[in-house]
Amino acid sequence: MTTTDRVTNVLLCGIGGQGVLTAAELLARAAIAAGHDAKKTEVAGMAQRGGVVTSHLRFGPRVLAPAIPDGEADVLIGFEAAESLRWVGQVRPGGQIVANALRVKPPVVHQGLFQYPDDPIGALRAKAAPNGVSVRTLDARAIANELGTVRLINTVMLGAVSDLLPLSAEALRSLVVDVFRARKPALADLNGQAFDAGRAAVSDAADPAPAEAV
Amino acid sequence: MNALTEIQAGSRALLSGNEAVARAVWEAGVKVASAYPGTPSTEILETLARYPDLDAQWGVNEKVSLEVAIGASLAGARSFCAMKHVGMNVAADALMSQALAGVNAGLVIAIADDVGLSSSQNEQDSRYWGRFAHLPILEPADAQEAYTFTLAAYALSEQFSCPVILRMTTRVCHVKAVVEVGERLTPDHKGFIRDARRWVMLPSNAKAMLPRQDARDAALSAESDATPLTTVLDGADRALGLIASGPAALSAREALPDVPILKLGQTWPLPMERIRAFASGVDRVLVVEETEPLVEHDLKAAGLDVMGKDVLPRHGELSVSVLRSAIARLNGEAAADAGPASPGVISGPDPDVFPRPPTMCPGCPHLSPFYCLSKLRRAVLIAGDIGCYTLGAGHPWQAMDTCTCMGASITMAHGLAAAKAGEDEKKGVVAVIGDSTFLHMGMQGLLNLVYNRANVTVMLLDNRTVAMTGGQEHPGTGFGIHGEDAPRVDYVALVQAMGVKPERVHTVDPYALPDLFKVIRTEVQVPEVSVIITNQPCVLTDRHVPHPALKVVEEDCTGCGGCITIGCPAIEVSRRETATTNSGKTRELAFARIDSAFCTGCNACVETCAPNAIVPLNPADHPRLERV
Numbered sequence: 001m002t003t004t005d006r007v008t009n010v011l012l013c014g015i016g017g018q019g020v021l022t023a024a025e026l027l028a029r030a031a032i033a034a035g036h037d038a039k040k041t042e043v044a045g046m047a048q049r050g051g052v053v054t055s056h057l058r059f060g061p062r063v064l065a066p067a068i069p070d071g072e073a074d075v076l077i078g079f080e081a082a083e084s085l086r087w088v089g090q091v092r093p094g095g096q097i098v099a100n101a102l103r104v105k106p107p108v109v110h111q112g113l114f115q116y117p118d119d120p121i122g123a124l125r126a127k128a129a130p131n132g133v134s135v136r137t138l139d140a141r142a143i144a145n146e147l148g149t150v151r152l153i154n155t156v157m158l159g160a161v162s163d164l165l166p167l168s169a170e171a172l173r174s175l176v177v178d179v180f181r182a183r184k185p186a187l188a189d190l191n192g193q194a195f196d197a198g199r200a201a202v203s204d205a206a207d208p209a210p211a212e213a214v
Numbered sequence: 215m216n217a218l219t220e221i222q223a224g225s226r227a228l229l230s231g232n233e234a235v236a237r238a239v240w241e242a243g244v245k246v247a248s249a250y251p252g253t254p255s256t257e258i259l260e261t262l263a264r265y266p267d268l269d270a271q272w273g274v275n276e277k278v279s280l281e282v283a284i285g286a287s288l289a290g291a292r293s294f295c296a297m298k299h300v301g302m303n304v305a306a307d308a309l310m311s312q313a314l315a316g317v318n319a320g321l322v323i324a325i326a327d328d329v330g331l332s333s334s335q336n337e338q339d340s341r342y343w344g345r346f347a348h349l350p351i352l353e354p355a356d357a358q359e360a361y362t363f364t365l366a367a368y369a370l371s372e373q374f375s376c377p378v379i380l381r382m383t384t385r386v387c388h389v390k391a392v393v394e395v396g397e398r399l400t401p402d403h404k405g406f407i408r409d410a411r412r413w414v415m416l417p418s419n420a421k422a423m424l425p426r427q428d429a430r431d432a433a434l435s436a437e438s439d440a441t442p443l444t445t446v447l448d449g450a451d452r453a454l455g456l457i458a459s460g461p462a463a464l465s466a467r468e469a470l471p472d473v474p475i476l477k478l479g480q481t482w483p484l485p486m487e488r489i490r491a492f493a494s495g496v497d498r499v500l501v502v503e504e505t506e507p508l509v510e511h512d513l514k515a516a517g518l519d520v521m522g523k524d525v526l527p528r529h530g531e532l533s534v535s536v537l538r539s540a541i542a543r544l545n546g547e548a549a550a551d552a553g554p555a556s557p558g559v560i561s562g563p564d565p566d567v568f569p570r571p572p573t574m575c576p577g578c579p580h581l582s583p584f585y586c587l588s589k590l591r592r593a594v595l596i597a598g599d600i601g602c603y604t605l606g607a608g609h610p611w612q613a614m615d616t617c618t619c620m621g622a623s624i625t626m627a628h629g630l631a632a633a634k635a636g637e638d639e640k641k642g643v644v645a646v647i648g649d650s651t652f653l654h655m656g657m658q659g660l661l662n663l664v665y666n667r668a669n670v671t672v673m674l675l676d677n678r679t680v681a682m683t684g685g686q687e688h689p690g691t692g693f694g695i696h697g698e699d700a701p702r703v704d705y706v707a708l709v710q711a712m713g714v715k716p717e718r719v720h721t722v723d724p725y726a727l728p729d730l731f732k733v734i735r736t737e738v739q740v741p742e743v744s745v746i747i748t749n750q751p752c753v754l755t756d757r758h759v760p761h762p763a764l765k766v767v768e769e770d771c772t773g774c775g776g777c778i779t780i781g782c783p784a785i786e787v788s789r790r791e792t793a794t795t796n797s798g799k800t801r802e803l804a805f806a807r808i809d810s811a812f813c814t815g816c817n818a819c820v821e822t823c824a825p826n827a828i829v830p831l832n833p834a835d836h837p838r839l840e841r842v
Contacts, residue, residue: 040390106783
């Protein structure tokens with residue numbers, strides 16, 4: 001996609017510990033490297049204890065407010081199926097969603113206090129469709145595991161979203177690989193492969209079977 | 215992710231508001247910085263600790279930190295102190311008196327307000343302190359301003375010889391934005407000024423300072439009317455004008471791009487002349503401020519006809535969405551209550567999706583203390599405290615009756631024990647407090663318990679870190695802020711020195727669940743002060759040594775659900791069944807499994823399993839390994 005003159009709003013959601021904030025940070029750096037102004041914010045606080053995590057990334061010629069206004073996310077990147085469902089209402093009509101099919105049930109579900117939805121991705125599609133919001137899904141965890149480590153999930157997700165943003169997918173890929181080359185050189189090439197695998201996974205129209213957390 | 219300390223002067227970097235303040239504090243030539251961790255302020259000092267030529271230290275509480283910073287300022291070096299909003303309640307004693315005396319070298323105090331209560335017990339507006347203590351308040355709106363205003367605050371502090379308060383909010387502290395940074399300054403060391411009439415707050419000395427404070431107030435008012443930190447954002451639509459500050463000012467600009475805004479960079483004292491001039495140029499004025507109507511009330515008291523909290527919410531963040539719907543209501547637009555900008559779009563999180571509250575971690579050493587307390591629930595009153603373990607109030611333990619502020623578990627337990635009556639009279643009283651909270655403000659309460667011969671069982675959950683804020687060091691960890699060795703407090707010797715009898719002090723491994731349970735059950739029945747110290751480190755620190763994972767033997771699990779009640783997130787329900795007993799009653803069964811990817815092999819759950827179905831995942835691993 002090409003650069004636009006308006007602010008692009010990217011909402012990332014998931015669970016504490018999944019790498020949501022790191023993915024948002026890398027996207028922010030890619031946006032700045034492309035010459036944009038950018039703001040990135042999250043309410044972390046107690047969320048790092050297995051709770052809900054969201055990160056707001058806004059970039060464009062000039063960004064004022066730090067948080068995305070309600071219902072104005074252009075792109076939602078969901079790291080967990082029910083979390084994508086939780087935040088689908090924040091996506092603008094005609095917006096796009098990339099959702100990881102992974103399901104993670106919290107202790108309150110195991111304790112029998114609440115129900116985890118039977119088909120969160122189906123429910124997500126049902127809520128997105130009336131607003132013309134597209135939903136692409138992938139099993140990022142299976143892709144990461146296949147490459148050797150579940151830690152690659154957030155790079156897989158970045159690859160999956162890379163063709164939906166007004167940023168160069170190649171530049172984003174280079175940034176991810178460079179960051180790992182500087183910090184964990186052994187993982188640099190693997191992250192490049194994870195990025196490519198995520199990018200290829202969403203270009204296939206077929207949905208994967210929902211992945212259950214172990 | 216940024217190599218913060220290597221950012222070159224004149225370059226632009228993606229920094230959070232907290233990182234930007236730290237950068238500016240370092241550039242201002244500050245020599246001493248002290249803080250106690252607290253969301254959303256923690257990262258300021260964490261970042262400062264990475265800069266050279268500056269003494270950054272964790273204080274044991276905010277009052278201590280502020281007094282260290284005051285002392286350094288009096289010695290002649292620029293100093294800094296940071297805290298979350300409730301921290302200033304603790305530090306207020308020092309603030310209120312030193313505000314009268316003033317400072318020598320520049321002193322800036324950053325107070326971070328948790329607007330919207332993401333991780334706090336209340337929502338507090340720290341701008342009150344400016345009015346209360348006669349001190350200037352600067353209010354940045356984003357990371358670039360956090361940087362610029364911090365540097366300006368040092369100049370202001372030295373110009374007026376008083377501390378300057380930097381009022382931050384979560385949406386400044388934790389928002390990353392592009393910041394242009396500069397060089398480190400090398401201000402002259404001012405040297406200590408020996409002047410007892412100025413620094414010794416005897417009534418006669420303090421009284422003589424009052425007229426000087428009045429003069430300073432007047433001079434600061436004039437300065438506020440001239441400061442370049444306050445700006446006008448022009449707009450063509452003069453039917454309305456906004457007086458705004460902090461991130462809400464930027465949200466207001468986005469929500470109402472054509473409406474003129476007087477953006478206050480200094481919110482105390484108020485620039486009354488500029489406010490009057492601005493107000494006279496628009497039809498109506500709305501004050502946009504988070505969270506209390508302070509500016510609004512001051513302007514009304516000055517005879518200005520302004521709107522504020524009659525239009526805007528009194529609590530929480532003034533986001534673009536909140537401002538848009540409030541303005542729509544103000545303008546009488548029909549769709550105002552719909553909230554979201556686009557029709558047909560639901561806003562906020564979907565309320566139909568289950569909640570995902572924060573949990574304790576797999577293998578957390580706080581799990582078993584709360585499991586034990588939940589089993590003693592009917593026999594005890596439980597006063598809790600501030601930290602990860604406040605989650606003990608939630609499911610599945612529900613083992614906490616009170617939690618108010620740092621250290622109040624011990625003191626409120628004292629009051630509960632002194633006044634309990636009726637069905638509570640025979641109950642034991644337990645105070646649950648973490649190591650860092652105990653050192654912050656719990657020690658005095660324990661001394662008070664012993665001295666007054668109270669009957670309270672104090673559970674000191676020592677996980678050797680400030681866990682809730684991300685794992686900072688403190689005097690009980692044995693390490694300093696840079697990870698260097700530091701003297702480590704001996705809790706057993708400490709509490710005995712306060713007068714707790716040696717036979718009433720127990721150090722227990724919380725993973726040895728039966729031992730812990732027996733000690734708690736015994737001590738709550740003993741009519742004097744007991745201290746039970748649990749001694750396993752936080753699983754998120756590198757002091758924690760994980761052990762081989764466990765599993766549930768499927769054919770041995772009876773579905774009793776006993777292990778679920780310990781609350782470990784690694785234990786999951788694999789299936790549910792409804793069973794009918796011989797007497798015809800139905801019983802819900804929950805069969806368990808353990809996620810080996812998360813299990814730390816702590817063994818705490820093993821004893822909760824009546825049929826002994828929890829065993830090592832790998833049979834070669836003995837379940838009862840020695841621990842460090």
